[in-house]
Amino acid sequence: ALVAAWGVLDRRLSGRTRVLLVAAPLLWAVSYGAMTLYGHWSAQAYGAAARLASGEATGGESPNSRLRIWANALQLIAQQPWLGVGWGEFNVAWSLTAFPGRPTAFFDHTHNLPLHLLAELGVPLATAVMALLGLALWQGWRRARATGGERGTTAMTAWMMVVLVGVHSMVEYPLWYAYFLLPAACAWGYALGSNDAADDASIAGAAPDPDRDRGRAPWLTPLLGVAVTLGGGLAMLDYQRVVVIYAPGEGAGSLESRIADGQRSVLYAHHADYAAATHDQPLPGTALAFRRAPHYLLDTRLMMAWARTLAQGGELDAARTVAQRLREFRNPDADEFFAACEADGPPPFQCLPPAVAWPWRAFLRAELAGPNVR
Known part of the structure; x- marks a missing residue:
């Protein structure tokens, strides 16, 4: 609908472009229907339809x-x-x-x-951040609108890309993925950078101000490009330190040594922390793993391992609190963990409520790997 509205309202666009934009919702509906029919005829699941049905x-x-x-x-x-x-x-x-x-x-x-x-x-800081984002969005529209010619059309296109990512962000989190975040940031910067002095001169047919770029280091842009390229290569090498934990090659060493090396990764240590925390036996890095891994993603395996480690360390109320929260997820992967509650004999820790339930911040303040883990 936004794309169609753009086609209706922006008279600077060519007639063909406006027709295509206005027709975009119809093209989407036809494509959706065709994929649904194909999935029905070929007995294959169509992801979008499955999500809507669920x-x-x-x-x-x-x-x-x-x-x-x-x-x-x-x-x-x-x-x-x-x-x-x-x-x-x-x-x-x-x-x-x-x-x-x-x-x-x-x-x-x-x-x-x-x-x-x-x-x-929190409400105060988040309100300020959203106000600044709104101001930047408005400025991007104002500047793109004020820029004429092909540059203005390109700037408005960039601004619309940002708007579409923003709408997507109301039901998803695309900005937490680099392949959405970086293009959106570049498009936003392009829209905000339109209608400057150089653009005005170009639109008017005048020569740009020769003093405009004076003082700018000509080597800065190539240097930044080299730095980004090197940074990407180093990030890839750093990632290999955790890849070998889950996909070891020949001569990769023991699992324990691969986990220990992965925990020294600059960017991806949390993957190694997860492996250390969910390992069958305590490792030298297990305590560190339980201090760091819960900050990335608590899932069934990690919560079960954390609860067991807390119980072994004598933190029964903390262990029972984690188990209680895990039970709320009703995850089939935890059925075996709670199956002991149906057996005869004294119930294990996960079957009893905590005497005092721990608030979530208490888990972050305490040394919760347990004294028996080294």
């Missing part, structure tokens, strides 16, 4: 609908309105907070950009 994206009966995670996010905001849960801490805060009837999937994002900022940054 109700996840529309607020239907699915336990993982957007409305459910948004309701949980609003409760977290109400509990911590001023400072939020902290940047990057939504998953651990949400996973370790009691939410009866919670979604069964492990969410690390609210799937709504304003809600996510409010939950993690």
Whole structure:
């Protein structure tokens, strides 16, 4: 609809372009219908249709609908309105907070950009950030609109790309992926950089100001390009330190040594932390793993391993709190973990409620790897 509205309202576009933009919703509907029919005839699942049927994206009966995670996010905001849960801490805060009837999937994002900022940054700071984003969006539109010619059309196209990513961010989190974030940032910068002095001169047919670029180092752009290229190569090499944990080649060494090396990764150590935390036996890096891994994504395996380690370390209330939160997810992968509750004899720790339930922040303040783990 946004693309069609652009085609209707922007008279600077060529007639052919405007027709294509206005026809975009119809083209989408035809493509959707064709893919649905093809999936029916070939007995193959069509992802978009399956998601709509499940109700996840529309607020239907699915336990993982957007409305459910948004309701949980609003409760977290109400509990911590001023400072939020902290940047990057939504998953651990949400996973370790009691939410009866919670979604069964492990969410690390609210799937709504304003809600996510409010939950993690708190109302005051998130409001300021969103106001600045809104101002930058308005400035991008104003400058793109004021730029004439082909450059103006390109700038408006860039601005529309940002708007579409913003709309997508109301139900997903594309900006948490580099292949959405970086193009959106480049497009936004392009729109904001339009209608400057050089553009005005070009539009008017005059020569650009020769003093405009004076003082700019001509070597800066190539240097930045080289730095980005080298940084990408170093990041790839760093990633290989954790790849070998899960896909070892010949002569890769023992699993324990690969995990230890992966935990020294600059960018990807959390993958090695997960492997260390969920390993069958305590490793030298297990304590470090439990201090860092829960900040990335708590899932069934990690919560079971964490609860067991806490219980072994004597932190029974903490262990039972983690087990209690895990039970709320109703995940089949945890059935074996809780099967002991149906057996005869004294119930293990995961079958009993904590004498005092731990709030989620208490897990971050304490040394929770357990004294028996080294």
